[in-house]
Amino acid sequence: MRKAQGIGFVYLSLFIALILTVMPLPQVVKLARPDWTLLVLMYWTLAMPHRVSIGTAFVFGFMVDVLVGTVLGVNALTYSVVIYIVASNYLKIRNFSVIQQALLLSILLAFYHLFLFWLSHFLVGVYFLAEYLWPVLTGMLAWPWLFWLLRRYRRQLKIQ
Template identity: 75%
Template structure:
């Protein structure tokens, strides 16, 4: 497979994650929806930090802002901060087991949720509710399967 087609899979996976982000769901389930786009970006940043990094995260976050209807730049900034942390420590994170990665990514997802809340609070006056942290738990639970799936395709397509 040619190199541009291989790199297209990275952007295809981000596109699918964006679709999962805006997929209609019942209200009870919607509160616990994992942050799919951020999880996929975290994987690609850990695996290929030279291909997917802060700028990709910023643009993806901006697209999430447009799709979800939040204040422009809130998700973009939060994505960029979290992906910067992943890019800085990607070599260490690769050596962790999937369970350890899941716990560490849970902390980064909590950072993301708290950044979102903090920015939204100052811009629109939103107040904190514990339900905002449900995506952290579901993201931690989804991570092993997402990691396995993306790593399998990355190795099968020889994406480097």
């Protein structure tokens, strides 16, 4: 029973991240919105790489594509690539402090945004603006708080 409750909380947190991803915001704040779904996927991949990995990233990336209205498969592919990098190096990343993790994950977020831009430019013809990288900064700043919150609930509910 506890196992089902634990994985249920994981998916609940991912669905809350999806809601935060599509929640309406003013245009000024919208540009700097952290990539909540990707950040939560990164946390669960670091915490439980045997449960949340590339397949989960692909499914939730596809959901983000549908909800946001981008070309189908673009976020799914980029989420999968980023989560593959996190899953293949999770033992190393876990040993870093939360600040070092935030810096490393900001590099991965920058890679995500640049890869997403490249795919969008190739498919649709979007041109690069420096504002596309604001979510990298806000994601880096949100990581310690998100890490603390999800780890607290993971330990409290004994999710493994």
